[in-house]
Amino acid sequence: MKTEFAPSLLSADFSQLKEELKSVKEADYLHFDVMDGVYVPNITFGPTLIKALRSHSDLPFDTHLMITKPERYIKEFAEAGSDILTVHVEATEHVHRVIQMIKEMGIKAGCSLNPATPLEGLKYLLPDLDQILIMSVNPGFGGQAYIPQITEKIKSLSKIIKENNYDCKIEVDGGIKTHNLKTIVDAGADIIVAGSAIFGQEEPAAALAEMRRIADNG
Ligand code: DX5
Ligand code: ZN
Numbered sequence: 001m002k003t004e005f006a007p008s009l010l011s012a013d014f015s016q017l018k019e020e021l022k023s024v025k026e027a028d029y030l031h032f033d034v035m036d037g038v039y040v041p042n043i044t045f046g047p048t049l050i051k052a053l054r055s056h057s058d059l060p061f062d063t064h065l066m067i068t069k070p071e072r073y074i075k076e077f078a079e080a081g082s083d084i085l086t087v088h089v090e091a092t093e094h095v096h097r098v099i100q101m102i103k104e105m106g107i108k109a110g111c112s113l114n115p116a117t118p119l120e121g122l123k124y125l126l127p128d129l130d131q132i133l134i135m136s137v138n139p140g141f142g143g144q145a146y147i148p149q150i151t152e153k154i155k156s157l158s159k160i161i162k163e164n165n166y167d168c169k170i171e172v173d174g175g176i177k178t179h180n181l182k183t184i185v186d187a188g189a190d191i192i193v194a195g196s197a198i199f200g201q202e203e204p205a206a207a208l209a210e211m212r213r214i215a216d217n218g
Contacts, residue, residue, distance in 0.1 A: 003185050003215035004028035005208060006062050006171065008195035010044065011142045012204075017049075021057045023204040029062040029084070031173075031193050033142075034077070036067040039091050040140035047073070047080035054081035064112065064173065064193075066139045067091065071098045078105035086110030086133045086171075089125075090117060099128050110171065114139060115147050119157055129168045131191065132157060136184075137174030142195040146175030151187045158188025178214055185215045 006029035012020040021030065032050055037043040050061060060083035067073065070087040071094070077085055085102045089095050089111050102109035111125060112133035122132065134154055137144035154172060161168055172184055173193035181192065194211065201207040 001190065003189070003212070004169075004191045005211060005215075006031040006191055006193045007198040007204065007208060008033055008142065008173070008193050009199070011195035011199035013199075017053060018056050020199060020204070021053060024198065024208055025057070025059070026205065027059060027208060029060045029191070030057055031195075032061060032063045032082070033195075034063060034065050034067060035140065039068040039088065040066045042140045047076040050077065050082060051080040060084065062086070062171075062191075062193075064133060065091075066112075071101060074098065074101045074105060078102070078107050082107060084108040084110055084131065086112050086131065088112045088114065088139075089121065090114055096125060096128070099125065103128070112139075112173075115150060119153065119160070122157075122160075126161070126164070126166045126168055129166075131169040131171050133171045133173055133193075134189075135174055136172050136176070139174075143200070144175055146177075146180050146184075151183060154184065154187040154189055161188075178210060181211055181214050182218050 005027045007024045008031040010033040035042045035044045062084045063082040064086050099109045108130035110131035136150040169190040171191035172189040176194050177197045198204045198207045
């Protein structure tokens with residue numbers, strides 16, 4: 001399967017998001033980082049922004065909720081136009097219930113794990129998940145360095161998914177650049193989130209094309 005790319009708007013120019021969206025129309029998804037200032041030490045945006053941008057892109061909206069008790073807002077983010085909603089397993093006491101809530105909205109469900117969260121508990125969630133988002137930095141900010149030991153975590157998760165034939169993609173988020181991309185793809189990443197490596201560049205479209213080339217050919 002070809003590697004898919006989800007540029008993160010966190011590193012885009014917020015004063016011209018419409019244009020920024022157009023610059024990555026060759027991507028596979030658009031990644032929206034929602035932060036509440038409680039679960040992570042940063043605040044970004046809510047469903048209003050996602051709704052406002054929905055008609056300006058044909059790409060699936062991949063919404064990464066870094067908010068505490070995400071069950072309070074599943075309906076709002078789904079109705080705003082998210083195609084995939086990912087919640088942090090650490091942010092809710094009833095993650096399985098939240099996954100069901102997402103699916104009841106008729107969209108895809110993902111779970112995210114912080115760098116220090118082990119894979120163990122996933123065993124009981126994997127049959128119900130469309131994707132697992134492995135954080136390769138501590139969530140909250142763009143432009144941080146990739147945590148190298150996460151490569152091992154991606155490999156372990158990939159093995160579990162293959163052995164059990166689960167229909168679940170691995171998305172990796174944080175610190176992915178041209179120099180470490182191939183290692184992360186080879187470890188088993190299906191979807192690459194990249195913020196600064198795409199929107200932090202002069203030409204986001206060219207940066208995305210170059211990442212695709214590396215992922216496909218090395
Ligand atoms: C961080 C976010 C990421 C962020 C990645 O909490 O989840 O999606 O935008 O940014 P880069 O690619 O710059 O590390
Ligand atoms: Zn993210």
